[in-house]
Amino acid sequence: MTHPPYLYPGYRSTVLRAPARELVMPKLGPDSIELASPVFGHQELGRLDDDLTAQHSGEPLGERIIVTGRLLDASGRPVRGALVEVWQANAAGRYAHLGDRHPAPLDPNFTGAGRCLTDDEGRYRFVTIKPGAYPWRNHPNAWRPAHIHFSVFGTAFAQRLITQMYFPGDPLFAYDPIMQSISEQKDRDRLVSRLDMDTTTPEWALGYQWDIVLGDTPMEA
Amino acid sequence: MTDILDTVPDLAPTPSQTVGPFFGYALPYAEGPEVVPGWHPDAITVRGRVLDGAGAPVPDALVEIWQADADGRVPSGVGGLRRAPHDFSGFGRCATDPAGQYWFRTVKPGASGPDAPHIAVLVFARGLLKPVRTRLYFPQDAGAHEADPLLSAVPAERRPTLVAEAVAEAVSEAGGTRTYRFDIHLQGERETVFLGI
Ligand SMILES: [Fe+2]
Numbered sequence: 341m342t343h344p345p346y347l348y349p350g351y352r353s354t355v356l357r358a359p360a361r362e363l364v365m366p367k368l369g370p371d372s373i374e375l376a377s378p379v380f381g382h383q384e385l386g387r388l389d390d391d392l393t394a395q396h397s398g399e400p401l402g403e404r405i406i407v408t409g410r411l412l413d414a415s416g417r418p419v420r421g422a423l424v425e426v427w428q429a430n431a432a433g434r435y436a437h438l439g440d441r442h443p444a445p446l447d448p449n450f451t452g453a454g455r456c457l458t459d460d461e462g463r464y465r466f467v468t469i470k471p472g473a474y475p476w477r478n479h480p481n482a483w484r485p486a487h488i489h490f491s492v493f494g495t496a497f498a499q500r501l502i503t504q505m506y507f508p509g510d511p512l513f514a515y516d517p518i519m520q521s522i523s524e525q526k527d528r529d530r531l532v533s534r535l536d537m538d539t540t541t542p543e544w545a546l547g548y549q550w551d552i553v554l555g556d557t558p559m560e561a
Numbered sequence: 562m563t564d565i566l567d568t569v570p571d572l573a574p575t576p577s578q579t580v581g582p583f584f585g586y587a588l589p590y591a592e593g594p595e596v597v598p599g600w601h602p603d604a605i606t607v608r609g610r611v612l613d614g615a616g617a618p619v620p621d622a623l624v625e626i627w628q629a630d631a632d633g634r635v636p637s638g639v640g641g642l643r644r645a646p647h648d649f650s651g652f653g654r655c656a657t658d659p660a661g662q663y664w665f666r667t668v669k670p671g672a673s674g675p676d677a678p679h680i681a682v683l684v685f686a687r688g689l690l691k692p693v694r695t696r697l698y699f700p701q702d703a704g705a706h707e708a709d710p711l712l713s714a715v716p717a718e719r720r721p722t723l724v725a726e727a728v729a730e731a732v733s734e735a736g737g738t739r740t741y742r743f744d745i746h747l748q749g750e751r752e753t754v755f756l757g758i
Contacts, residue, residue: 501577
């Protein structure tokens with residue numbers, strides 16, 4: 341199991357929110373609702389939804405980057421036309437969210453939310469700026485490594501995934517209980533993007549590659 | 562010739578991480594709770610609270626639903642985010658408010674196969690490293706619940722956590738709307754039955 345457990349006391353908020361009872365493992369028939377997924381079309385998205393640097397009148401501050409990769413099923417097949425949603429802090433580590441009290445500046449040219457649909461190869465692509473690390477109140481001197489939140493749909497509601505993408509070599513990984521809640525290093529590594537010089541655009545933006553793999557869809561045995 | 566895909570070994574899935582506290586300006590959208598338009602003659606309201614193990618409301622949860630239409634058909638066309646005006650999207654998304662409350666306006670799904678009418682429910686929240694999944698069943702279908710394969714797999718004393726409660730007709734501009742309450746207890750004495758799928 342690559343997923344973290346529900347209860348991971350190092351991440352304090354799990355203590356009262358983690359289910360404690362045994363999960364029920366239903367036998368799903370081929371027509372089960374959990375094996376189908378909502379479908380999204382291009383007309384439902386805005387033209388600038390995949391370029392987080394172009395949603396305001398000016399350019400946001402920070403390091404412009406391209407983040408791209410493929411959405412795959414457990415057999416490595418591309419998942420096409422899937423909705424991918426992202427949100428992130430700005431370059432200073434501040435979210436455009438009323439609840440974010442970090443005394444770092446907001447950027448009037450950066451909201452930090454985007455959407456796109458995967459193409460025929462299962463590929464998503466966003467232009468954005470590299471988010472900053474930010475403090476949180478989990479424990480004294482707690483800091484989150486820089487990350488972009490990802491929300492994806494597959495071909496089954498059972499595959500629905502929300503996760504976070506990190507940047508290679510971040511020295512905060514070892515101190516982050518959210519990342520460390522995943523027990524195996526090889527699984528934590530699955531959340532780390534890699535710098536890719538083929539995605540990098542000369543004189544313009546560094547490129548990062550990160551593939552997302554969805555879980556199996558459970559069928560009636 | 563071998564299909565190249567047949568040679569690809571099974572890949573391990575990307576691990577889940579918490580939705581965190583700051584999704585509120587990115588994931589919710591205006592029509593998210595409205596799976597059907599307000600004038601729909603068969604509209605029902607589903608509402609409830611998300612509660613933690615101490616019984617405190619969870620004000621930073623994201624609830625998503627996915628369901629068949631009134632005839633038991635699963636939607637297969639586009640429109641998950643921007644439902645066409647006369648349509649039914651089957652998908653809903655609602656962030657909880659400061660009192661931990663969510664709501665959806667939808668229709669009661671029809672039965673399909675051996676399954677009693679139900680809505681798939683998914684909850685993300687700060688403090689949930691991966692989502693909890695459950696199903697909402699309707700109180701008037703007690704007979705069909707006996708034969709439902711999923712409910713049959715649940716210990717009898719925990720089955721009520723999967724059945725919504727009918728509440729008094731609420732009056733809106735459009736007239737009466739049948740309302741169901743479905744509280745989701747993440748933990749504790751009345752912990753909702755969650756699914757390992
Ligand atoms: Fe974050």
